Amino acid sequence: MYEHDVIVVGAGGAGLRAAIAAHEAGADVAIVSKLHPVRSHTGAAEGGINAALQEGDDWELHAYDTMKGSDYLGDAPAVETLAKNAPDETITLEHWGMPFSREEDGRVSQRPFGGLSYPRTTYAGAETGHHLLHTMYEQVVKRGIQVYDEWYVMNLATTDEPDPNDRECHGVVAYDVQSGKIEGFKANGGVVLATGGPGQAFDHTTNAVSCTGDGHAMAYRAGAPLEDMEFIQFHPTSLPSTGVLISEGVRGEGGILYNSEGERFMFEHGYANNSGELASRDVVARAELTEVNEGRGVEDEYVHLDMRHLGEERIMDRLENILHLAEDFEGVDGLVEPMPVKPGQHYAMGGIEVDENGQTCVNGLYAAGECACVSVHGGNRLGGNALPELIVFGKRAGRHAAGDDLGEPEIRTGYGDDVEDETETELPVAPGVAGLDTTGGVAADGGVTADAEGILERTVETARQRVDRLMDKDDGVQHAEIRAKLQQAMTDYVNVFRTGEGVRKSLEIIRECRQEYQDVYVDDPSRTFNTDLQQTIETRNLIDVAETIALGALVRNEFRGAHWRQENQIRDDENWLKHTLISWDDGEPSIFYRPVILEGENKTYEPKERSY
Amino acid sequence: MSTQQAEPETQEAPEDPEMKGAESPQERRLKEKDDGMVDERSEKKAELEGETVHIKVFRYDPEVEGKQEPRFDDFHVPFKKGMTVLDAVMYARDEYDSSLTFRHSCRQAVCGSDAFFVNGRQRLGCKTQISELQQPVRIEPLPHQEVVKDLVVDMDHFYDQMHTVEPYFQDEDTPDVSDLEEQRQSPENREKIKMSSRCIWCGACMSSCNIAAGDNEYLGPAAINKAYKFAMDDREDEQIKEHRLRILEQEHGVWRCQTQFSCTEVCPKDIPLTEHIQELKREAVKKNLKFW
């Protein structure tokens, strides 16, 4: 067994920041990550980091933009914490050596981004995330923080009191991918989950293959509720074969979308008569899918994004990297032919419910980054707001886990007297649990008195048995089949367009997947670097996470931010200014709501029409 | 695994498959794997589906009997426009043989996980269109690194070398946050380090360098490039730059480079590695000349 004060699970932007902060607060930190840190998906972010740095800009404007962008589902304390701290955190990165793009006078450059009232997106070329990730990893190396890389975290070791609010997390169980060895990691101070997004729940995503929502699923099984899972951002221009993102820049420079009939459909079919291709992400994504659904898609799958008319010179000057992307990943030369694009899953606004200090309702369990939901993004994330979230809340979570006093949080977590139970929606199928063992992260037989070590040992034992069973089973279904089916269902029914009926259908398919998962087996008999085993475990997490997404999408019968429902295509502030929370209750998910906090430090954010 | 990893307190070996009684199912499958049944399966299935690509993938697994002696497996994967080498191996894994093992994650050339030796050259699987290659496409793990399993190689040494050049800003750890201002850097200086800062740690360059193969302590092009990024950044002061040059000047530093250019040719991020190494050699000579 390994033992540290703080265990950080995940080494993307959020995890690295948390580890550095905890280390500076004097804790003995270790990072456990299934990928080597520099492989994390933070490296894929291109656009930039929003921070009110310049004179004339102001954190309050940033907060306001964020709140408006969230469609008033962001919690004001979180939004304001983000906006206030982003500048200092961004400059700290600069001092750590991050190569930001520069102005003539040597200051860092900022550029305009969608939904922002001031050009405050700080960037480093077209590879901001790459530099952010590498700069922070460098600092981790400098501080000699222990990194267990290519260790896959399977479960949390949590006590099993009936009320999650009373539970305590004592560590994690992980296995060394390279050798197959399963070990416990005891955390004396706290466990910070920073495992990134759940994009692989969808068939077509800009997210990495490793974005499988492991943290979501582990926290969920340990009793921490998942919040606002229905809010998934779809990006309108991703390449059809791989999901690689073609940045908004192409449309910003004047790129045009055509359907198979050569119509400029954004105008000709009246999706956005004013802004056309430059309408907001969700509008464009829905328009594209409508075209495809109505038979005007190219190969029934995608539409064309054409930038040829911009001329070679302008393209080479401003969009050169796009040419490379299209060439390398789609085999298309953007100078001579239009590029195929379609909407792809891009970002999950929801996640593990935490307060401003990154803590969940389970004692000692923290979450930060895309896997968490402090509720900064609410119903819709603004471009450039995820990276500041990583560094601001990653740092807070790390410090708090290390024992720093950050004050009482205003946001409440877990089931309590301020929540409202879901009563209206009838669920088509009883949601359930996936996997051979039903006990999840909570040590089953422990009783309240078991000590930390005992709990950890038991969790390790459960994990070993589980792996043994998966390995020993000789025949059955392979995870890839189940995963493909799940992803297809999510893309078919819980995509950009959602209907009550469709979402119900998806829930049924998810249940089928879960049943099939009972029969899953790992074909690869080797303990050495068994990715088959790893993916099989990941698939189970995906099933659980996908179900919460679908459940959220089913109960929220309104149109807010990225979530669109056919039955009720308006934003329903009367009934829905509240977060959806789904919590695991002995394997029976229960759904409840917590009102959104719109009272900020100096003002209350009044919901307004979201139009740009 | 990183260098910073301590030895575990309790070392519990994974359960040995041999120990599990007469013949566990795992063991049976271990045996079946030798029969090369996989290839036939894939061939049949693909025949039904039109145009296919033929890939030959290196297989090795220290635990599986039939794979202890390395071999190549053939797969016939249905071709799709835009298909990359990574797509092809993923398809082969998901449809034909789930034990086919390789690292991959981002699918967009930023995570650096999937550098393979494809048709005799180090390439990123996800960044290589399979239609541009001659068939059968031969896919092997990176040369000059130990093979852990199939296409997975041991990257520890690479990480060690990267860490050796002190790849971090030497300034104070974390500045005081109250009223912080950024350090100034001219756009020209930013431009100077731009290419060097794009490295994704894929290891292709190290694998392609003959010198690195012969001399395990040679820092190698990636680490030297990393050092270049810091040495050329004006935000660090002269003294630190000298310190950096001193690291690079060691016996196994820049002088080892014989300007073979293989590193520059294979780098998926088009970093002019040889040029950077040469520039550092000149810097070092300049610095040393002062003492004469």
Place this chain on the structure above:
Amino acid sequence: MAERYSSFTPGGTGWFLQRITAAFLVVVLAFHFFLLHFYNHAYEVTFMGTQARMENIGYFLTMVLFLITATFHGVNGVYNALVNQGLEGTQKKAVLAVLVIAGLALIAQGTYVALAMRGMI
């Protein structure tokens, strides 16, 4: 971590001298080739002819310098090549010693020869 490379040797000097000598050799070697294969012909070389050329002090010095640089360049090159192949520890020291001795012997013998040609011995 950098302390791993504690055997501090500014390898730059050798590298630099290899380049300098190379630059010098280009000129002299070209001159040497032209003189002895195209201007004079190697098959016509006689002791007298050689002696006549060597009488010229400039030519003599150039040749000796040529010998020294070429030897340094060649021996240093061989040494570097071997070190690049991962020669370590005692082996490396031994090779260095052998090469230095061989190089010095070559220069000594060569100079002796040149002096003989000049008729000074």
Place this chain on the structure above:
Amino acid sequence: MSQSYNRGLVEDFGRWKEFSAGMWAWIFHKFTGWMLIGYLFTHIAVLSTSIGGAQGDTTMVDGEAVNVYTATLQGLEGLFLVRLLEVGLLAVAVFHILNGLRLLMVDLGVGLEAQDKSFYASLILTGAITVASVPTFLTGVGI
């Protein structure tokens, strides 16, 4: 930690078919460099006959007493094989010089983008110069 498979030396030269321009240049430069230093040693050895020559030592060639130095050199020059080796030496030297110049340029950071082209150019030029010099080298050889 699990065992891993080391493919060993095969990696280095077993893959020569897949070498790129820069690698060939390196190998050839090495090879020619070694040839040259080897030659330098032989060359001095041969020239050492001049020590005797200076003291008036002679040797009998065609019944005539000839200065040893002259005799040795001319004797060697008279052999076709030696002439052939000389052509080879020229080729080796020319390549080493041209590629050496190329390397010097590379060291100065000039023309790095064309490094493969300059290698091919060195090869071609070496070939051309060698061929052109064949007549000069072979004149007067007694076969």
